[in-house]
Amino acid sequence: MLKESQIYLCIFFLLAFGILYEFSLEPGCFFSCKPVAKQLVMPQDVLSKGRSIIFLETTDHLQPPPLVLCSVESAARIYSDRAIFFFMQGLNNSTMTDFKLTSPSLSFLSAMKNVFLFPLEMDILFQDTPLFRWYHQVNATQEKNWVYIISDAIRLAMVWKYGGTYMDTDVISIQPIPVTNFLAAQSSQFSSNGILGFQRHHWFLWDCMVDFVQHYNGAIWGHQGPHLITRMLKKLCNLTDFNNVEDQTCHNISFLHPQRFYPIPYTLWHKYYEVWDSKPDFNESYALHLWNFMNRKEKRNVTIGSNFLVENLFRTHCPTTYQSLIQAAQRSKQMSQNKTSPLW
Ligand SMILES: *[C@@H]1O[C@H](CO)[C@@H](O)[C@H](O)[C@H]1NC(C)=O
Ligand SMILES: *[C@@H]1O[C@H](CO)[C@@H](O)[C@H](O)[C@H]1NC(C)=O
Ligand SMILES: *[C@@H]1O[C@H](CO)[C@@H](O)[C@H](O)[C@H]1NC(C)=O
Ligand SMILES: *[C@@H]1O[C@H](CO)[C@@H](O)[C@H](O)[C@H]1NC(C)=O
Ligand SMILES: *[C@@H]1O[C@H](CO)[C@@H](O)[C@H](O)[C@H]1NC(C)=O
């Protein structure tokens, strides 16, 4: 009698744990409901679902600075039902096996459920696009703007092939972008290419890639980047100046108002590294572009306790990155105390 009830009890617990386990699985399981090891997932398996958010690192660096980590983390939080891709030139099958060894800062990103880190395989990427021939003819070592040029090329091919949204790694996401096919106005009548989104195989991106190759001039900065997007858009539509905070549309492509991503224009980029009297809510913006390019000489950073706008953005939109900065600050404080305190 006692034995029987023990068996029933056992079965009950097994069932209960089974059910609990089912529910503890990701509710949205958008790419696969089976817990497949992420290392075994191939980019095309997930990318082909579209709607992904795509980030790039076209240098060999495997230790991304805090702003890059924040950019990816904030997107992963805002777009929790989509796959976030971070393609890195420095990754390959050997460096990818253990991020804890190769890059501790990447290991927290790769642990996020919807974040995928992949090597950049350009040969495969450019196949079946107008960029393939160009890529095999150009001599990268002779191009002084190569890091920018190749990045401009990759984002066009990537979004054309798979669909989704490309973002620069100095963009902090704060709310979801409500449209699929869009370009970001940096100012009236000027489009950036730092953030753009399209459904798969959209003709606009194909036309951009054709123009990229036809009018290629690596010596002019941005010629294949924002200037390309702007001239292609202007060929299609007569852009007008923006009124209030209203977006424009051109052949069903939304041309999003500068407030959406650039509420602080590049001339005022320092504002991100200042204390603000009142806390801005950026409620008309989907993401904030922090103009890292402008910061390349001064190399301003997020300093814990500064109360700068950027620190508050980190605290709110990428709390894990922020926590790791706090820990790093505490460690270096300890270290300097250990140095100054006598050993006896
Ligand atoms: C993988 O990448 C690392 C760092 O970028 C590099 O040192 C290594 O040689 C690469 N290994 C292979 C097999 O390509
Ligand atoms: C990396 O590994 C995958 C799967 O094992 C393989 O298909 C791919 O060709 C490898 N890439 C390189 C650059 O070795
Ligand atoms: C590319 O340019 C470099 C430097 O000018 C030269 O040494 C190299 O041979 C060129 N490579 C090709 C494939 O033409
Ligand atoms: C722009 O406006 C001009 C003058 O109104 C017109 O001739 C031209 O066709 C328009 N271009 C486009 C792309 O709509
Ligand atoms: C825009 O989209 C609508 C609805 O999807 C479609 O009916 C219309 O033809 C499209 N217009 C252009 C210019 O592509």
Ligand SMILES: *[C@@H]1O[C@H](CO)[C@@H](O)[C@H](O)[C@H]1NC(C)=O
């Ligand atoms: C954003 O805030 C401003 C003022 O605080 C308000 O006028 C505006 O309607 C808000 N916009 C949105 C999209 O909520």
Ligand SMILES: *[C@@H]1O[C@H](CO)[C@@H](O)[C@H](O)[C@H]1NC(C)=O
């Ligand atoms: C941030 O900048 C400050 C001032 O320029 C510098 O002292 C500090 O070492 C920097 N911190 C990091 C983590 O780079």
Ligand SMILES: *[C@@H]1O[C@H](CO)[C@@H](O)[C@H](O)[C@H]1NC(C)=O
């Ligand atoms: C500094 O000293 C403390 C106490 O002696 C020790 O626990 C800590 O690990 C040291 N920190 C570093 C960074 O060396």
